[in-house]
Amino acid sequence: MTDVSTPTTTGSTEGGTAEGVDLDARALELDRSHVFHSWSAQASLAPVSIAGGSGTTVWDHGGRRYLDFSSQLVNVNIGHSHPRLVAAIQEQAATLATIGPATANLTRGEAAKRILAHAPSGMSKVFFTNGGADAVENAIRLARLHTGRRKVISRYRSYHGNTGAAIVATGDWRRLPNEYATGHVHAFGPYLYRSEFWATTPEEECERALHHLRRVVECEGPDTVAAILLETIPGTAGMITPPPGYLEGVRALADAHGILLILDEVMAGFGRAGEWFALDAYGARPDLITFAKGVNSGYVPVGGVVISQEIAATFDDRVFPGGLTYSGHPLAAASIVASIDAMEEEGIVDHARAIGTDVLGPALAGLAERHPVVGEVRGRGVFWALELVADRATRAPLPASEIAFAKGALTERGLLPFTADNRIHVVPPCVVTADEVAQAVEIYDEVLTLLDERL
Secondary structure (H helix, E strand, O other): OOOOOOOOOOOOOHHHEEOOEEHHHHHHHHHHHHOOOOOOOHHHOOOOOOOEEEEOEEEOOOOOEEEEOOHHHHOOOOOEOOHHHHHHHHHHHHHOOOOOOOOOOHHHHHHHHHHHHOOOOOEEEEEEEOOHHHHHHHHHHHHHHHHOOOEEEEEOOOOOOOOHHHHHHOOOHHHHHHOOOOOEEEEOOOOHHHOOOOOOOHHHHHHHHHHHHHHHHHHHOHHHEEEEEEEOOOOOOOOOOOOOOHHHHHHHHHHHOOOEEEEEOOOOOOOOOOOOOHHHHOOOOOOEEEEOHHHOOOOOOOEEEEEEHHHHHHOOOOOOOOOOOOOOOHHHHHHHHHHHHHHHHOOHHHHHHHHHHHHHHHHHHHHHHHOOOEEEEEEEOOEEEEEEEEEOOOOEEOOHHHHHHHHHHHHHOOEEOEEEOOEEEEOOOOOOOHHHHHHHHHHHHHHHHHHHHHO
16 A cells, blocks of 8 residues: 655645644644534544645645545545646735625636536526535525525435525434524435335336425425425435436426426536536536535635526516625636636546546445445445445444544545545545545555454
8 A cells, every 4th residue: 555654845844843843733732722613522523634735635744645535525626736726816816815796807707607608508697605505595595586485495315504594405414403594395305225215226216206306395385485406416415316317307396386496516516526517417407506615626715606597687677685795706716717727628527527437436336346334336426425334234324433433544544534424425636546546445445344344
């Protein structure tokens, strides 16, 4: 296995010290003394110190290197420290560091134009936000104002963000302590491995999930439903790729009742699923698309809503009652322009699709063949999940304690993982190479072997 402890002079000081101070120890001390972490009980945290990064690799101040197969929060699609993005941000900061959203700004307009160039036909405007959660928040607002209806239907297996309406639209456990917004309804989506519908084939799962959703709409009252909000491919919930025909069926159901379709592409978009938008692989055109993360790999906080012509026209002579101080911030806009240009010219989206089909997907399937602890492998592009089970026959989920063990063991071996529930999400940057996949798979193999033995 590759030695991931080899020091590097890039992005670190000699020996990881400055004037005799251990910088990694200092970073951890400051973090534990002053930083309040999200989604965490604070007392037990021991985060990894990261000082720099390039491509698919990050390192601490002492030079210990890690393969980043988390892409941090599944957002560093173009890789760490891409020189084109760094230069664009620096140049924009020297030219105009900030400007209010009421102005016209060339960089902001160029960013919107580039996003729309990859959106489905009929999408005409971009409303910029600070990130993915408030993109979802404003998509819901647009849908309610456009339709004059209140309810939004989303899935139980979903994550849409940590703001008022977005967290209540979310289906997982994080919704429960935060249910302050109103007008939200949840339904089950297709998930054949753990079917809620007693299905045995993708076709059955699709048909029965659509029947279930139709009945939810009917029981809630179609005239009260503003929008159906779906992650095109649920990400945090486990890379649950929709069966053929499902999204098309949702589109038809929405059209039958004058309901809008919002597709959340915050995690799945901009190369992550091997397409510019994950929806490109399916036959459903949404009315609104939310984005963030991969649009500029998180180099500067940004998100937004891609708006159809029909919805945008609603506000031609009617005030849209929403806005953000940093909407379309020029540093964020410059990073979007540079990111999309680089992804186009370097073929990064095509590379993500090919590495998923030809290298990463087959390698993960090989892990499943060798390790009883792997119940299912699913995904596309660089957007994969290993669902881990205590028993393949019963599909009983692997306990949380074992997932915590796996996370620690992977990190110790020089790989930064993304774990959720009973899964390891395999989500490297879109620029990951075949050699890096091989290194990571060797580490996964070692840790899955340990899990097999522990069971």
